[in-house]
Amino acid sequence: MTEAMGSVETTISLNGAQVTGHAPADTTLLRWLREQAHAYEVKEGCNEGTCGTCTVLVDGRATTGCTTLAVQVAGGEVETSVSLSDGDELSPLQTRFWEAGAAQCGFCTQGMLMSAVELLRSGDEVTPTTVREHLHGNLCRCTGYQAIVDAVVRAAEEGATR
Amino acid sequence: MTDTVRDHVRRPTRVVNTSVLRNDAREKLLGRTRYAGDLDVAGQLHARLVRSPVPSARIVAKDASAALAIPGVVAVLFGEDVPNNEIPTNTAGIKGRPLPPSWVLATDRVRYHGEPVALVVAANLRALAAGEAAVEVEYDLLPVVSDPERALEPDGPEVHEGGNLLSQWEIDRGDVDAAFADADVVVEGRYEAQVVDHAYLEPETGVGWLDDEGVINIRVSTQEIEHYRRIAHVVGLTDSKVRVQAPYLGGGFGGKEDMTVEPYIALAVQRTGRPVKMTWTRQESLTARAKRHPVRMSYRTAATADGRLLAHDIEVVSDAGAYPLLSGFVLLYITLNAAGPYRCDNVRVRSRAAYTNNTPGSAFRGFGGMQPVLGYEAQIDKVADATGRDRVEVRKRNAFTAGDRIPAGQRIDTAVWLPQCIDAVLERIGPRPEPSSPDHRVGLGLACNVQPYGRVAWMNDSASAWVGCERNGDVVVRCGVPDVGGGQVSSLAQIAAEVLHVPMDKVTVHFGDSARTPLAGRTTATRQLYMSGNAVLAAARVLRARLVEGVARGSGHAESALTLAEGGVITPDGVVPLAEVVMMCLANGVAINAMETYFAPTGPPVAQRIDAERIVPDFTFGAHAAYVEVDTRTGAVRPLRYVAAHDVGRAINPASVRGQIEGAVVQGLGYALSERIVYDEGVNLTGAFYQYAVPTAADCPEIEVVVLESGEGVGPFNARGIGEPPIGPCAATIASAIEDAVGVRPTTLPMLAERVRACIDERAQS
Ligand code: FES
Numbered sequence: 069m070t071e072a073m074g075s076v077e078t079t080i081s082l083n084g085a086q087v088t089g090h091a092p093a094d095t096t097l098l099r100w101l102r103e104q105a106h107a108y109e110v111k112e113g114c115n116e117g118t119c120g121t122c123t124v125l126v127d128g129r130a131t132t133g134c135t136t137l138a139v140q141v142a143g144g145e146v147e148t149s150v151s152l153s154d155g156d157e158l159s160p161l162q163t164r165f166w167e168a169g170a171a172q173c174g175f176c177t178q179g180m181l182m183s184a185v186e187l188l189r190s191g192d193e194v195t196p197t198t199v200r201e202h203l204h205g206n207l208c209r210c211t212g213y214q215a216i217v218d219a220v221v222r223a224a225e226e227g228a229t230r
Numbered sequence: 231m232t233d234t235v236r237d238h239v240r241r242p243t244r245v246v247n248t249s250v251l252r253n254d255a256r257e258k259l260l261g262r263t264r265y266a267g268d269l270d271v272a273g274q275l276h277a278r279l280v281r282s283p284v285p286s287a288r289i290v291a292k293d294a295s296a297a298l299a300i301p302g303v304v305a306v307l308f309g310e311d312v313p314n315n316e317i318p319t320n321t322a323g324i325k326g327r328p329l330p331p332s333w334v335l336a337t338d339r340v341r342y343h344g345e346p347v348a349l350v351v352a353a354n355l356r357a358l359a360a361g362e363a364a365v366e367v368e369y370d371l372l373p374v375v376s377d378p379e380r381a382l383e384p385d386g387p388e389v390h391e392g393g394n395l396l397s398q399w400e401i402d403r404g405d406v407d408a409a410f411a412d413a414d415v416v417v418e419g420r421y422e423a424q425v426v427d428h429a430y431l432e433p434e435t436g437v438g439w440l441d442d443e444g445v446i447n448i449r450v451s452t453q454e455i456e457h458y459r460r461i462a463h464v465v466g467l468t469d470s471k472v473r474v475q476a477p478y479l480g481g482g483f484g485g486k487e488d489m490t491v492e493p494y495i496a497l498a499v500q501r502t503g504r505p506v507k508m509t510w511t512r513q514e515s516l517t518a519r520a521k522r523h524p525v526r527m528s529y530r531t532a533a534t535a536d537g538r539l540l541a542h543d544i545e546v547v548s549d550a551g552a553y554p555l556l557s558g559f560v561l562l563y564i565t566l567n568a569a570g571p572y573r574c575d576n577v578r579v580r581s582r583a584a585y586t587n588n589t590p591g592s593a594f595r596g597f598g599g600m601q602p603v604l605g606y607e608a609q610i611d612k613v614a615d616a617t618g619r620d621r622v623e624v625r626k627r628n629a630f631t632a633g634d635r636i637p638a639g640q641r642i643d644t645a646v647w648l649p650q651c652i653d654a655v656l657e658r659i660g661p662r663p664e665p666s667s668p669d670h671r672v673g674l675g676l677a678c679n680v681q682p683y684g685r686v687a688w689m690n691d692s693a694s695a696w697v698g699c700e701r702n703g704d705v706v707v708r709c710g711v712p713d714v715g716g717g718q719v720s721s722l723a724q725i726a727a728e729v730l731h732v733p734m735d736k737v738t739v740h741f742g743d744s745a746r747t748p749l750a751g752r753t754t755a756t757r758q759l760y761m762s763g764n765a766v767l768a769a770a771r772v773l774r775a776r777l778v779e780g781v782a783r784g785s786g787h788a789e790s791a792l793t794l795a796e797g798g799v800i801t802p803d804g805v806v807p808l809a810e811v812v813m814m815c816l817a818n819g820v821a822i823n824a825m826e827t828y829f830a831p832t833g834p835p836v837a838q839r840i841d842a843e844r845i846v847p848d849f850t851f852g853a854h855a856a857y858v859e860v861d862t863r864t865g866a867v868r869p870l871r872y873v874a875a876h877d878v879g880r881a882i883n884p885a886s887v888r889g890q891i892e893g894a895v896v897q898g899l900g901y902a903l904s905e906r907i908v909y910d911e912g913v914n915l916t917g918a919f920y921q922y923a924v925p926t927a928a929d930c931p932e933i934e935v936v937v938l939e940s941g942e943g944v945g946p947f948n949a950r951g952i953g954e955p956p957i958g959p960c961a962a963t964i965a966s967a968i969e970d971a972v973g974v975r976p977t978t979l980p981m982l983a984e985r986v987r988a989c990i991d992e993r994a995q996s
C-alpha cells in the first residue's frame with residue numbers, strides 16, 4: 069500500500085508563507101503540518117477528532133487537522149497558533165491566557181487558542197457560556213477550563229482578535 | 231475568583247507567596263515548547279508494539295518472518311530477545327510471598343487485553359503499521375477472570391501462580407465490636423467506584439539515541455527520570471549507561487509514573503544502533519495503559535446520639551488488574567484514609583487487592599486517598615441524618631485536630647483547618663439557584679477529605695538540588711524534577727529568587743535530566759514541591775551564606791555586618807553588586823554554588839496490620855461544596871456552581887495553587903459523572919477517545935477556589951502539597967448534592983443519568 073499510494077505534491081499557505089510538501093494522498097493535515105512543514109506547535113492528542121489539540125484555522129474556520137487530509141486543503145490558508153504572537157511578544161489573547169494561568173501543561177493550548185480566535189473573530193457575543201460552548205471540542209485535562217474561559221472573556225472585552 | 235485568606239503571622243516574602251507568571255507557560259503559549267514527541271532525530275527509526283488482542287491466553291507460536299520481509303521493517307523483538315525481560319516489582323504485597331514480575335514483552339502467557347507481545351522497528355510509520363499487522367502470534371485462550379471478588383474465590387481462575395490475592399492490609403484500632411454494642415446509631419453502606427483513565431492530552435512518547443560515550447539517551451514524557459536504572463537492567467547495561475531526560479510533560483496525573491515507552495525505545499536503540507522514536511496512539515493508551523483501581527467498599531459506622539463517631543468497620547476489595555505495578559501501595563493508601571479526616575477510636579479495616587485479567591491498576595492522582603472519600607463522606611452524612619443533627623455540625627465535631635492520631639497510628643503534627651475549609655465553601659457557594667423547570671431539582675452538596683503528601687516513610691525519600699551563581703550574578707538551579715505541567719520548575723525558581731534576593735528572570739532552572747541534574751525523585755505523591763522545594767531552599771540558603779562569607783573575606787567586614795538583599799550584599803561601605811560578590815568569592819576561595827539533599831522523615835515498613843508512628847510526612851485537608859441540578863425525568867445531573875477550599879499551609883504561587891485545584895475539580899467531576907472504562911470479560915471496550923467522556927468546557931460549572939493558609943505544612947515556607955488532594959472530594963460532593971436535590975444518594979460511580987434515574991424510580995416505588 070505504501071508505494072502504491074505514491075506521493076502527492078501539496079502547497080498550502082501556512083501562516084502566510086507558501087509551503088510545498090510531498091506526502092501520500094492519505095496524509096492528514098496534522099501529519100503533513102508536523103512532518104512536511106515542521107509545524108510542531110500542532111499537537112496530536114487522539115488522531116480521531118475528539119480532543120482538539122490539533123485545531124488550526126483553515127480558511128478562517130477552526131478545523132481538526134487529524135480528520136482533514138492535507139490534499140483537501142491544497143491551495144488553502146492554514147493558520148496555526150504561532151501566527152498569533154509578534155516575535156517574542158504575546159498576542160493579546162495569549163497575554164490573557166498567560167495572566168489567567170490558562171496554560172498549565174500547555175498541550176491543549178495551541179488548539180484552544182485557535183478555537184478561541186475563531187470565536188473572537190466571529191463577532192458573536194462572548195460570554196462565559198458562549199465561550200464554554202464554543203470550546204467544547206477542545207479538551208483540557210489540567211486547568212478545569214475556568215482560567216481559559218476567564219482569559220477569552222477578558223480578551224473579548226478588549227476587542228482582541230488574536 | 232480566588233480568595234486568599236491570610237490568617238497567619240509570618241515574615242513577609244517578596245517572590246514566594248505571590249502569583250508570579252510562569253515562564254514555562256509563556257514559552258508554551260508561543261508554541262515553542264518541544265514536548266517529548268516534538269523532537270525528531272536525524273536517521274531515526276520508529277517503533278511500535280504488537281499487543282495481545284485477548285485478555286487471557288497461552289502463546290503457542292510466534293513468527294516474525296512475514297513482518298521482516300516487508301520493506302522498511304528493520305527488526306522484530308520478542309520477549310526471548312530482551313536481555314532481562316523481567317521488570318522487578320517492588321510494590322507492597324503479602325509479607326513473605328514474592329510478587330510475580332511484570333514482563334517487558336510477554337513470552338508464553340498474556341494476562342490482559344493489550345499486553346505487549348512483540349516490538350517492531352521500522353524505517354517509517356507505514357512500514358511500521360504493516361510490520362505490526364504481519365507479526366504472527368497464535369494464542370490458546372485461557373479462562374478469564376474479570377471480577378475481583380470472583381478472582382478471590384478458591385476456585386477463581388488463577389491470573390498468577392499462587393492465587394489472586396496481591397496485597398492485603400488491616401487496621402485494628404480500639405475495640406470495634408464493643409463500640410458497636412454500645413452505639414446509639416449504626417449506619418451501613420456499600421459504595422463502588424469504576425476504572426478511569428488519566429487521559430492526559432499528550433500520549434506516551436519519546437525518542438532515544440546512542441551518544442558518543444555509548445550511553446543510551448532517552449528523551450521521554452515521564453514523571454520519573456530515575457527509571458534509567460530499570461531501563462538499564464532491561465537492556466543489560468550498568469545504570470550509568472542509560473540517561474533519561476524529561477522535557478515539559480503534556481500531563482501525567484500518575485499515568486507516567488510507571489515506565490511507558492522507555493524500555494522499548496532502549497531495546498530498539500540497542501538492537502539497531504539507530505535513533506528510535508516511539509509514540510503510543512491514544513487508542514492503545516486507552517486500551518492498555520494502567521488505570522485507576524476500581525473498588526468495592528462496605529462500611530458500618532457507629533455513633534453516639536449526639537453524632538460523635540464511635541467506630542468504623544470497613545471492607546475494601548480493589549481490582550489490581552493483571553500485574554502488581556503500584557497496587558499494593560495504592561491499597562495501603564485506601565486503607566490509611568478509609569475513615570477520612572475524622573477522629574475515630576475504634577476502627578477495623580480489611581482491604582484486599584486481587585489480580586484479574588483487566589488492565590493493571592496503578593498510580594493516578596489521589597492514589598488510594600481518593601476512592602474512600604465516596605464511602606466515608608456518605609457515612610458521616612448518614613450519621614448526621616440518623617441522629618437528627620446538622621451535617622456540617624457533625625463534620626466539625628468529629629474533625630481531626632492537631633495531635634490526634636489517624637486510625638493507622640500516626641499522629642497529626644500540623645494544624646487541621648477542616649472547619650475553616652467548610653466555613654469557606656459554604657460562605658462562598660452563595661444562594662441556591664432556581665431550577666430551570668418544574669421537572670428539575672437543585673441540590674447543595676458538601677464533602678471533605680484528607681490526603682497525605684510525600685512518599686511513605688520506608689522509601690527513605692530524598693531530593694537533591696544544586697544552586698549556583700553565574701559570573702554576572704545570575705542564578706542557576708539544577709534539579710532533576712520532571713515538570714508535569716503544574717509549574718514544578720517555576721516554583722523552584724521562585725524559592726531560589728526569594729532566598730537569593732534576585733528577580734525571577736535572573737533564575738534559570740535546568741531540570742529533568744538523570745545524567746546532569748541532581749536526582750530529586752519522581753513527580754508523584756504530591757511530593758515534588760515539598761521535597762525538591764526543600765532541597766532548593768536548603769541549597770540556596772547555603773549559597774547565600776557563602777556569598778556573604780566571600781564578601782566578608784574580601785572586604786574585611788565581619789559577616790554579622792553584612793546582609794544579602796536586593797541588588798547584592800549590603801556592607802557598611804555600601805552595596806556590592808552580585809556580579810562583584812561572585813568575583814570576591816572566587817578570589818577568596820569561597821564556592822559560588824551549593825548542593826544540598828533534603829531527606830524526608832523515615833520509619834520502618836509498616837506491618838500488614840498497620841500501627842505505626844510514622845507512615846507519611848504530613849496531610850492536606852479540604853472541603854468542597856457544589857450546587858447541582860437534576861433532571862428528574864432523565865436523571866441527568868448538571869453541576870451549576872462549585873467551590874473548593876484547601877489549607878495549603880502557604881501557597882508558593884497562589885495562581886498555580888488555584889490552577890491545581892480547578893483542574894483537579896474537573897477531573898473529579900469526570901470521575902463523579904461521566905468517565906469509565908468498560909470491560910466485557912476482560913476485553914477493554916473503551917478503545918476510542920470519543921467513548922471516554924472527559925468533561926468539556928461546556929459540561930463544567932463555574933469554579934471558585936479558596937486558598938487557605940494556616941502557615942503549617944512541612945514543605946518550603948510551610949507549604950503543604952496540593953497536587954493530588956483537591957481531586958478527592960468531588961464525587962462525594964456531587965453525590966451529596968444529588969441526595970439533597972432528589973432525596974436519594976447514588977453509591978456507584980460514575981453517576982450516569984440512567985443510574986440516577988434508577989435511584990429516583992426505586993425511591994418512588996418504596
Ligand atoms: S488529535 Fe485531532 S482531535 Fe485529537
Ligand code: FES
Binds near residue numbers: 208211431481
Ligand atoms: S493545560 Fe494541560 S491539557 Fe490543557
